[in-house]
Amino acid sequence: MTTEPTEAPQVEAKTFKAEVQQVLQILAHSLYTDREIFLRELISNASDALNRMQFEMLTNRDVHDPEVELAIRLSADKEARTVTITDTGTGMTREELIDHLGTIAQSSARAFVEKTKDASKATASEMIGQFGVGFYSVFMVADKVTVVSRSYRPEAEAAIWESTGDDRYTIGSAEREERGTSITLHLKEDAAEFANDWRLEQIVKRHSDFVAFPIYSGDRQINQRKALWRRAPREVEAEEYQNLYRQLTFEPDEPMLHVHLSTDVPVDLHSVLFIPGKRERGLIERRVEGKVRLYSRKVLILEEAKDLLPAYFRFIEGVVDSEDLPLNVSRESVQSSPVMQRIRKTLTSRLHRELNDLADKDATAFKSFWQEFGVFIKEGIATDYESRNELLKLLRFETTRSDGELMTLNQYKSRIIDGQQEIYYVLAASPEAAATSPHLDPFKARGIEVLLLTDLMDGFMLSGLREYEGLKLRNVDEADLELPGEVVAPEPQISEAQFTPLAERLTAILGEKVKTVRASKVLRDSPARLVSDDDMMGREMQRIQQMLGREADAAPRILELNLSHNLVAALAQRVEVDANDPIVTAAAEQLYDNALLIEGLHQNPAAMVPRILQLLEAAARTQRDQA
Ligand code: ADP
Ligand code: MG
Numbered sequence: 001m002t003t004e005p006t007e008a009p010q011v012e013a014k015t016f017k018a019e020v021q022q023v024l025q026i027l028a029h030s031l032y033t034d035r036e037i038f039l040r041e042l043i044s045n046a047s048d049a050l051n052r053m054q055f056e057m058l059t060n061r062d063v064h065d066p067e068v069e070l071a072i073r074l075s076a077d078k079e080a081r082t083v084t085i086t087d088t089g090t091g092m093t094r095e096e097l098i099d100h101l102g103t104i105a106q107s108s109a110r111a112f113v114e115k116t117k118d119a120s121k122a123t124a125s126e127m128i129g130q131f132g133v134g135f136y137s138v139f140m141v142a143d144k145v146t147v148v149s150r151s152y153r154p155e156a157e158a159a160i161w162e163s164t165g166d167d168r169y170t171i172g173s174a175e176r177e178e179r180g181t182s183i184t185l186h187l188k189e190d191a192a193e194f195a196n197d198w199r200l201e202q203i204v205k206r207h208s209d210f211v212a213f214p215i216y217s218g219d220r221q222i223n224q225r226k227a228l229w230r231r232a233p234r235e236v237e238a239e240e241y242q243n244l245y246r247q248l249t250f251e252p253d254e255p256m257l258h259v260h261l262s263t264d265v266p267v268d269l270h271s272v273l274f275i276p277g278k279r280e281r282g283l284i285e286r287r288v289e290g291k292v293r294l295y296s297r298k299v300l301i302l303e304e305a306k307d308l309l310p311a312y313f314r315f316i317e318g319v320v321d322s323e324d325l326p327l328n329v330s331r332e333s334v335q336s337s338p339v340m341q342r343i344r345k346t347l348t349s350r351l352h353r354e355l356n357d358l359a360d361k362d363a364t365a366f367k368s369f370w371q372e373f374g375v376f377i378k379e380g381i382a383t384d385y386e387s388r389n390e391l392l393k394l395l396r397f398e399t400t401r402s403d404g405e406l407m408t409l410n411q412y413k414s415r416i417i418d419g420q421q422e423i424y425y426v427l428a429a430s431p432e433a434a435a436t437s438p439h440l441d442p443f444k445a446r447g448i449e450v451l452l453l454t455d456l457m458d459g460f461m462l463s464g465l466r467e468y469e470g471l472k473l474r475n476v477d478e479a480d481l482e483l484p485g486e487v488v489a490p491e492p493q494i495s496e497a498q499f500t501p502l503a504e505r506l507t508a509i510l511g512e513k514v515k516t517v518r519a520s521k522v523l524r525d526s527p528a529r530l531v532s533d534d535d536m537m538g539r540e541m542q543r544i545q546q547m548l549g550r551e552a553d554a555a556p557r558i559l560e561l562n563l564s565h566n567l568v569a570a571l572a573q574r575v576e577v578d579a580n581d582p583i584v585t586a587a588a589e590q591l592y593d594n595a596l597l598i599e600g601l602h603q604n605p606a607a608m609v610p611r612i613l614q615l616l617e618a619a620a621r622t623q624r625d626q627a
Pocket of ligand 1: 048089091134
């Protein structure tokens with residue numbers, strides 16, 4: 001007579017579900033980078049179990065070990081090449097170990113398998129950051145994992161789960177007094193670096209510093225207990241923000257501004273954002289772009305979350321944390337998730353508000369902001385139509401009347417002259433160059449203020465800035481501007497009959513570069529200018545191309561001559577005497593180049609040197625001849 005065993009055997013071998021086997025296959029054999037995130041996953045699980053325990057004990061004190069501290073402990077053993085992570089969370093019964101560590105309940109792990117199926121090794125490693133691959137990520141670094149757990153349920157017994165990451169695991173009974181779970185990783189030879197307390201601490205600092213439960217290494221707590229951004233802003237000291245800024249950016253300098261936002265409704269959102277002190281970092285790390293880390297439930301899920309803010313805020317650094325985001329948030333779902341949209345909206349409008357406040361309250365501070373980051377605001381004008389009104393108030397310009405100070409569009413508007421219905425701007429290489437622009441003649445004569453646009457980004461900005469509060473923006477070089485205010489036109493020095501041959505000669509010299517040569521109605525102090533009757537946008541884009549040094553054929557413009565100017569009169573006389581006078585040729589070419597120089601569009605100024613010498617020589621000779 002034989003007796004059948006009535007109890008489950010001490011140690012039982014089981015097979016993983018098919019999808020687990022797939023995940024294991026990928027994790028154990030395809031991924032060699034970012035392996036340190038195994039610790040983040042284990043800590044995240046421990047933290048979840050501690051959270052559940054905390055919640056359970058709100059109503060139930062009949063648990064195993066009710067007094068034990070809710071905490072996570074890490075220890076490394078170099079000799080044995082092991083890492084152990086222990087928590088005093090809910091623990092797992094034998095059945096729970098089988099259910100939770102033998103199958104994948106989680107849809108993201110399935111998605112992970114789907115996505116990595118045909119992906120190359122490189123992209124598979126990138127995906128780790130985007131999917132919560134969870135517990136099984138231990139097999140990236142371990143060739144054997146032992147889990148010993150004791151559930152909080154008083155009657156439950158401790159159990160041991162063990163696997164070498166192939167298609168099987170074993171489950172059995174174990175000895176363990178304390179509530180909770182210990183996971184021991186027997187590290188692969190090429191993962192020995194992780195059997196090191198210092199290395200573990202480094203990973204915790206990087207990925208899990210703000211987990212809400214203490215993480216101990218020995219008897220030292222190595223994480224921050226409460227995330228700074230989850231605290232009430234009024235309780236946080238200025239110095240603490242600076243520390244966080246330094247931790248995030250490795251920047252020794254202070255940030256220009258911090259914005260702390262902590263709300264539960266309508267979306268759970270806790271965030272500290274920084275405007276760095278400078279646009280460019282120090283010599284070692286020259287990066288212009290900031291980064292925003294995205295946490296969900298205190299776990300870092302994206303180190304560089306690009307979609308949390310509009311692109312023109314890419315200089316901003318900081319942290320965003322929301323309980324409403326799923327841990328397995330992937331790039332695609334980030335963009336489309338309605339929670340994400342709401343977060344983005346909230347953060348963006350808060351930043352607009354803070355910047356407008358700064359502009360209102362502290363002109364000096366705002367000026368330094370504008371000098372470092374104004375270019376991004378200009379980009380925002382061109383790209384974020386929805387926020388246009390908020391951004392318009394931030395714009396600052398030098399003008400022909402600002403004496404180097406910065407003006408708002410509103411200030412400009414308050415100073416327009418009688419009858420003025422447009423805002424005028426001049427595009428130039430620099431404020432100094434703008435001051436010499438011949439286009440300004442009629443504006444100076446009438447006392448009309450002109451914006452000096454001297455930044456490469458200005459051309460792009462104009463695409464989103466066609467008008468301001470009913471005033472159209474107009475380039476001073478437009479061919480047929482109707483300016484308000486009357487001024488007496490200067491007396492011409494040459495007649496129509498003298499002008500015509502000069503115009504014909506200049507047209508011949510400049511060829512394709514000019515459309516026509518005509519007499520100017522507006523020039524006063526300058527001899528000549530180039531005006532355009534083309535569509536404004538086309539010209540702005542072309543200007544950007546040219547400033548970037550790209551070959552972009554300059555569209556021909558109209559050369560306008562000032563008939564009251566001595567130089568123009570003298571050239572007309574020379575043409576009368578000798579239609580092919582080389583001085584006329586050189587002067588025509590130089591006048592054209594002058595226009596390009598002022599606008600910052602001259603591709604090769606040094607090429608002018610022989611011509612300037614030729615003109616100097618002619619001028620010097622005239623003196624000698626007269627002597
Ligand atoms: P997820 O955390 O997304 O559910 P994981 O693969 O990370 O997926 O973990 C699977 C499950 O295993 C968890 O949901 C949990 O039920 C259980 N588990 C893992 N680690 C622990 C732990 N330290 N304590 C209690 N339960 C755990
Ligand atoms: Mg997990």
